[in-house]
Amino acid sequence: MTTQDIGIESFHYYWNNEHKPLVHIKSGDKVHFEVNEVSSWQITKNAKREALVNLDSKKFYPLSGPVYVEGASEGDTLLIEVEEVKTADWGWSSIVSGLGLLPEFSDPYLWIWDLSKQEKSVEFKNGIKVPLAPFCGVMGVAPKEKGSFDVMPPGKHGGNMDIKHLTAGSKLFLPVWTEGALFSVGDIHAAMGDGEVCVTAIECPGEVSLKFELIKDARISSPRFITSKEIVPNLGPCVVTTGIAPDLMEACRLATRNMIDYLVRNHGLDRNEAYILCSVAADLKVHEVVDAPNWVVGLWIEESVLGKK
Amino acid sequence: MTTQDIGIESFHYYWNNEHKPLVHIKSGDKVHFEVNEVSSWQITKNAKREALVNLDSKKFYPLSGPVYVEGASEGDTLLIEVEEVKTADWGWSSIVSGLGLLPEFSDPYLWIWDLSKQEKSVEFKNGIKVPLAPFCGVMGVAPKEKGSFDVMPPGKHGGNMDIKHLTAGSKLFLPVWTEGALFSVGDIHAAMGDGEVCVTAIECPGEVSLKFELIKDARISSPRFITSKEIVPNLGPCVVTTGIAPDLMEACRLATRNMIDYLVRNHGLDRNEAYILCSVAADLKVHEVVDAPNWVVGLWIEESVLGKK
Numbered sequence: 001m002t003t004q005d006i007g008i009e010s011f012h013y014y015w016n017n018e019h020k021p022l023v024h025i026k027s028g029d030k031v032h033f034e035v036n037e038v039s040s041w042q043i044t045k046n047a048k049r050e051a052l053v054n055l056d057s058k059k060f061y062p063l064s065g066p067v068y069v070e071g072a073s074e075g076d077t078l079l080i081e082v083e084e085v086k087t088a089d090w091g092w093s094s095i096v097s098g099l100g101l102l103p104e105f106s107d108p109y110l111w112i113w114d115l116s117k118q119e120k121s122v123e124f125k126n127g128i129k130v131p132l133a134p135f136c137g138v139m140g141v142a143p144k145e146k147g148s149f150d151v152m153p154p155g156k157h158g159g160n161m162d163i164k165h166l167t168a169g170s171k172l173f174l175p176v177w178t179e180g181a182l183f184s185v186g187d188i189h190a191a192m193g194d195g196e197v198c199v200t201a202i203e204c205p206g207e208v209s210l211k212f213e214l215i216k217d218a219r220i221s222s223p224r225f226i227t228s229k230e231i232v233p234n235l236g237p238c239v240v241t242t243g244i245a246p247d248l249m250e251a252c253r254l255a256t257r258n259m260i261d262y263l264v265r266n267h268g269l270d271r272n273e274a275y276i277l278c279s280v281a282a283d284l285k286v287h288e289v290v291d292a293p294n295w296v297v298g299l300w301i302e303e304s305v306l307g308k309k
Numbered sequence: 310m311t312t313q314d315i316g317i318e319s320f321h322y323y324w325n326n327e328h329k330p331l332v333h334i335k336s337g338d339k340v341h342f343e344v345n346e347v348s349s350w351q352i353t354k355n356a357k358r359e360a361l362v363n364l365d366s367k368k369f370y371p372l373s374g375p376v377y378v379e380g381a382s383e384g385d386t387l388l389i390e391v392e393e394v395k396t397a398d399w400g401w402s403s404i405v406s407g408l409g410l411l412p413e414f415s416d417p418y419l420w421i422w423d424l425s426k427q428e429k430s431v432e433f434k435n436g437i438k439v440p441l442a443p444f445c446g447v448m449g450v451a452p453k454e455k456g457s458f459d460v461m462p463p464g465k466h467g468g469n470m471d472i473k474h475l476t477a478g479s480k481l482f483l484p485v486w487t488e489g490a491l492f493s494v495g496d497i498h499a500a501m502g503d504g505e506v507c508v509t510a511i512e513c514p515g516e517v518s519l520k521f522e523l524i525k526d527a528r529i530s531s532p533r534f535i536t537s538k539e540i541v542p543n544l545g546p547c548v549v550t551t552g553i554a555p556d557l558m559e560a561c562r563l564a565t566r567n568m569i570d571y572l573v574r575n576h577g578l579d580r581n582e583a584y585i586l587c588s589v590a591a592d593l594k595v596h597e598v599v600d601a602p603n604w605v606v607g608l609w610i611e612e613s614v615l616g617k618k
Binding site: 156236238 | 408409410461462463464465469470471472473474503504505506507508529530531532533534535536537538545546547548549550551552553557558561563564567570571592593594595596597598599600601602603604605606607612
């Protein structure tokens with residue numbers, strides 16, 4: 001078993017099964033990755049709102065990799081054990097016009113988080129604290145098809161799945177689509193709610209250590225994972241708003257609007273702040289998809305996050 | 310503060326704001342409800358698969374109530390504190406042609422659960438145990454509009470929301486739409502997964518004790534709830550299958566199909582059994598709804614439920 005390093009100067013945009021591998025590994029090996037901030041440092045620690053206005057979206061999602069896994073080929077499964085995810089001492093969240101779940105938020109808005117205290121949570125305002133549980137928004141392999149593919153949409157190759165539960169101690173199983181698998185990683189988040197409703201989590205640069213195992217011919221058709229024992233919090237009472245509608249996406253929107261209303265009324269946030277808090281600390285769950293024609297979605301936030309009223 | 314009783318012989322089908330109230334209560338009062346089984350006893354403890362074939366759907370959802378809350382009117386909020394939910398010593402789950410998330414399951418299939426041991430979980434097969442956490446699938450108030458409305462779809466009046474988290478100790482806030490609120494309850498479940506993918510939970514007759522409080526003029530536009538401290542389990546490691554698709558419902562279907570495949574391959578279940586296990590013990594979560602054009606849904610099941618392989 002060996003450990004190899006990929007430094008911060010080596011990265012690629014787009015998924016492409018013809019990218020040249022940076023390292024070659026065997027099943028059982030580990031790789032330590034330095035990971036760039038998701039906008040390629042267009043947003044920095046001291047950035048102001050103006051930085052959002054001229055963002056170059058071609059520089060989104062710099063990925064660290066690819067890693068060539070010897071012996072991997074289509075039909076195999078790549079098991080990635082997340083050993084450690086470390087963030088830098090700051091992060092950012094924003095509302096970006098045209099992105100996110102709620103179209104009515106059209107003005108750019110930026111929040112910089114101070115993570116220098118390295119505690120288990122980070123202060124927002126009015127006693128609200130967001131629990132920190134770092135993970136990688138993007139872990140994926142090269143697609144089967146030739147050509148360059150945007151990182152934004154996730155797919156059968158995994159990629160930008162934004163699954164907040166892929167914290168240290170978790171195990172991700174990805175289907176392999178091309179020789180060597182060509183695994184890459186990026187988009188470190190210090191915290192996120194299921195759904196990532198405003199389109200950003202707490203976005204950070206950082207470092208990741210992953211261990212890889214190749215499972216030959218274990219055909220799976222979509223990513224699968226096993227959560228960590230240590231990281232899943234001992235959930236306390238939660239406040240939950242619902243969205244009930246004949247379309248699941250609309251139900252997600254309604255639940256989010258109702259939570260924003262709740263936070264503005266009861267916790268002294270403005271609507272932008274409330275939307276960002278939903279994105280980094282509240283979880284979307286599907287309560288029923290069978291009581292036709294209306295489905296029920298809930299947006300969950302822990303009371304302990306909200307502090308005292 | 311008084312407690313009133315509603316017996317098993319009193320029930321109604323359909324929501325209708327002209328139903329005659331069975332009891333009148335004041336804010337702060339409690340009501341103890343006996344609740345019929347959801348098919349009005351067309352399915353019984355010793356039922357066989359044949360019972361599913363000629364089910365009369367007009368007899369679905371017998372509701373206990375309505376309860377008239379003095380002083381309640383449109384714009385108020387009714388707070389329902391769930392004090393106790395008790396099931397009978399048996400329950401049932403089924404696959405019903407034409408209902409449920411997956412259209413490819415078209416043959417009726419019935420599973421009777423023995424709940425007579427009154428333990429914290431009920432045995433399925435192959436060492437699989439489903440944790441029991443009883444709740445009411447239906448809690449609602451009369452709609453604003455005149456006329457009779459099917460119980461099946463939930464809505465702004467609450468109703469058949471199938472929220473598994475409304476266990477003893479939880480608090481449900483419902484918007485009031487009509488004078489007296491006209492609250493009713495039904496459809497007791499011993500256990501259910503978020504999503505209720507095969508359309509049934511563990512369906513049971515039983516008893517419910519609820520306490521009511523009226524919050525004047527606290528306009529909310531959709532039901533909201535606060536979970537119980539005691540009932541939320543201390544979640545252990547989970548196996549999660551994903552569905553990644555440009556439509557959330559399709560993503561739910563894919564995640565469910567992938568979980569069925571997983572359970573069939575690894576836990577010796579047939580496809581019908583696996584589908585039912587998903588419906589009663591696995592939870593749908595929305596991992597992201599912003600990485601256009603593909604969304605990520607996960608179906609979660611605790612490893613501890615699955616026992617040893």
